[in-house]
Amino acid sequence: MTESLTPADRVVEILVENGYRILDGPLTVGSVPFDFLAVLVGTGRSADLIAVLDTVEEQETDVQRKVEGLSRALDMVGSRRPLTAILVGPKLPDAILEALGRVSRILVVGTSLSDGAGQSIEESLAVLLPLQLPDPSETAADSAGELIRNLPDDIDPIVLKAIMARSRSGAEGVKQVLRHLLAEPLAEVDSLGAT
Numbered sequence: 001m002t003e004s005l006t007p008a009d010r011v012v013e014i015l016v017e018n019g020y021r022i023l024d025g026p027l028t029v030g031s032v033p034f035d036f037l038a039v040l041v042g043t044g045r046s047a048d049l050i051a052v053l054d055t056v057e058e059q060e061t062d063v064q065r066k067v068e069g070l071s072r073a074l075d076m077v078g079s080r081r082p083l084t085a086i087l088v089g090p091k092l093p094d095a096i097l098e099a100l101g102r103v104s105r106i107l108v109v110g111t112s113l114s115d116g117a118g119q120s121i122e123e124s125l126a127v128l129l130p131l132q133l134p135d136p137s138e139t140a141a142d143s144a145g146e147l148i149r150n151l152p153d154d155i156d157p158i159v160l161k162a163i164m165a166r167s168r169s170g171a172e173g174v175k176q177v178l179r180h181l182l183a184e185p186l187a188e189v190d191s192l193g194a195t
Helices: 007-017 060-076 094-101 117-124 143-150 157-167 171-194
Strands: 021-023 027-029 032-034 038-041 049-054 083-088 105-109
Touching: 007 021, 007 038, 007 049, 007 083, 007 117, 027 060, 032 060, 049 060, 060 083, 060 094, 094 105, 105 117, 143 157, 157 171
Parallel strands: 049 083, 083 105
Antiparallel strands: 021 038, 027 032, 038 049
């Protein structure tokens, strides 16, 4: 994170990096201007309208008035965009958060500028960001390699071949081939004793 960035700047930066577009301010909805720290809109699959507010710089009542007013204006013009208010700074009282939660999605982001702050901000914004799945090639288990590493070094090649062939059918397949391999010599001993 760049030293001169505030937590609110970092929020905007993360959103832009993930495909959101900054709208020029002030935002005008139905000829009513709304002034927020930043307003972003989702692109592609995301239709979110995001208003970023600083709870350090703005009074609690101003935050509530702005978010509720924007929500009302969006309803009046028939907007289908979901509204998300990102509150950067100290957490507002529960009563205000509850009121804001009735008209928008609320995400609260702290003001920490410590080393782990970037990760904390990303976690706070996770519902707005694309899901990051691990690369399957990195996480895929090498079951055949794992099986070979756990078998004794002096295993009979015929036994190893039989186990490896059945390993594709799972643990039960390996158990069956092992039962068969163990029972085979005993059956030969029984047949010699019967003659």
